[in-house]
Amino acid sequence: MIQFLFVFLALELSSFTTLRNFRPIITPNVFRSAALDELSQTEAQILYDSLRSGLILDLRNQDEMEKSQSKATEGSQWFYDELQVSHTLTRIHLPILQSVDEFWDVTISYMPLWTRVTATAQTIVQAGALDRAAARYLESQGLFGLYRSMLESGGPAFNQGLHICLQSKGPVLVHCQKGKDRTGLLSMMLQHCAGATREEIIEAYSLSEQLLGPDRQQIRAGNSNNDYIDWNLFRGSPAQAMIDTLDWMDCRYGSIDGYLDSIGFNAEHREAWKNKCARYRSR
Template sequence: MDDATRWIELDGAVNARDLGGLPTTDGRTTRRGRVLRSDNLQDLSVADVRLLLDDYALKNVIDLRSDAEVRLEGPGPLTRVPSVTVHQLSLFAERGRHTDVAADTPDAVDVDKALPWQERPNDSPEQDRSLGLYLGYLADRGDSIVAALRVMTRTDGSSLVHCAAGKDRTGVVCALALDVAGITREAIVADYAQTGERLEDVLRRLRTSDTYAADLDSRPADSHRPHAALMDKFLTRIDEEFGGTTGWLSGHGWTPDDTDALTTRLLA
């Protein structure tokens, strides 16, 4: 890992970084090697897997992709590592043809609906569409978000959260976890926006997959960029509507003990 930037250099993923080293509002920092974030893990090399196991003691993978994405992409190398548990926690409302039942028949999977962002309307500004997408995660899959944050509290090694690009779904879940732990708003927003440094590499990777290529090419590259203002607006909406992240989480079964466990796990 590059200590200056928190990037984790891997052969098979381009948007991997450690959530350690971020400042809290009371002067502490997040611990290194506790929670990692990344883009799709399908292409990890043998050396990548070894690095994650040896240098980061990886034990839990939080996979936020939809059921259809997982089926279309197939199992990644970490699913074959006995010491690693993969938690599939889709942030997509798996309804109708998106359900496990439909996915049982490969021909029944609607590729055009494999990705959450496919359902965004096209008649509003880009940030408003993205904000609606992020709020949709909260409305549709509070269960997955709570479960993902609880995985992060586990003490048996590091956790790695990812989706396809490691930007939207991963960005939202990581932002919520950091907010619970008391990380400054500026640091949360900056971490979200940091994906922009690797955006071209992320898009280049995803374009090699039939699952993602058509959607990516249907929109300008800049429409995928993680703008800091969007994450700030998203967290502000949570503050205004739910009294903050813990207020929203409490409505989905999150407890003060969960907050204590996550804070203890993440903070030095």
């Protein structure tokens, strides 16, 4: 308990300026942020010392990690080097988009039937016609469409991420590239299971836009396998995107709990997470 409180205070008081979109999710020892590739040496040391007995959960695809780390600051490179030899701080790579093809299959399945049939027929004479049509459709759906496809195709990964947080004995830092989309969805589930209201979930999601700033919100959903899409259209974290996502989960699965049941994070797991959070808050 003392260790967890120390971690909370150390991270809270450090006032990070080179770790973007950083904050607790809901419990004092589970945090969220953008990627760790801009750390100063000082903040890299603080982060490493604070998480020393815990783990880092990286939700990015491998190609994103490699590209991002190739441009890492000296502080971040030191941090990654320390991770390689650490016996106490663990890094878990859990790509939410484990199957990018499945992500696009889900997206295509939501396209209007006539659009899908027409684009499929066009592939006979025009290579990539279906891919282009899927890209235009996803762009038209905005962040809600992106999240819907992530939730439908990434269920096993989200379930694994939830269990990792539940079973953790030390602090956890969850991140993707910008810490607003994949991290935002996992955070939403963790908040819900801990008893947060919809208003609290939406407010926490919306905060990413403020913390990232207008020049740091471009996202790229892993190795997209679709060169036709403009990922710049998915900037920001407007409240309406999370509102629409939660409403869709209600319609599609009956509730957030219904979605969690469908991916394997059942009522027993949710109660265990809620109790774990309550214990930390009461001490």
